[in-house]
Amino acid sequence: MPAFTYERDLDHPVPVEVDQAIRTAVEPLLQSQGLDHTQVIPGLDHDGDPVLYVELQFRLVEPGVDPKVLIQAGPAVRQALWAIGERRFPHLRYAFQPSQQVLGTEDW
Numbered sequence: 839m840p841a842f843t844y845e846r847d848l849d850h851p852v853p854v855e856v857d858q859a860i861r862t863a864v865e866p867l868l869q870s871q872g873l874d875h876t877q878v879i880p881g882l883d884h885d886g887d888p889v890l891y892v893e894l895q896f897r898l899v900e901p902g903v904d905p906k907v908l909i910q911a912g913p914a915v916r917q918a919l920w921a922i923g924e925r926r927f928p929h930l931r932y933a934f935q936p937s938q939q940v941l942g943t944e945d946w
Contacts, residue, residue, distance in 0.1 A: 872899035902939030
């Protein structure tokens with residue numbers, strides 16, 4: 839897969855191979871944390887560099903989500919993308935339910 843080029847319009851959908859690599863990396867890892875939906879959106883970061891915004895929507899889970907599991911998603915996605923030749927940096931956005939508890943923060 840070629841690296842991002844500016845000829846590619848940002849409005850075009852993310853290639854299926856890229857979308858599938860991301861889903862394959864995050865779904866087994868985050869399903870236990872309530873992962874409900876994944877969306878990949880091409881964009882530009884604050885410096886104007888091409889990136890991938892990975893929107894991760896979660897349903898409410900009890901007793902809470904485990905940050906030790908969540909933190910593994912970023913490296914897993916980067917490795918999966920680089921393995922297929924995709925060089926855009928993935929920015930993961932986690933969208934939890936407002937009342938979601940985070941394990942290990944009970945005493946904060």
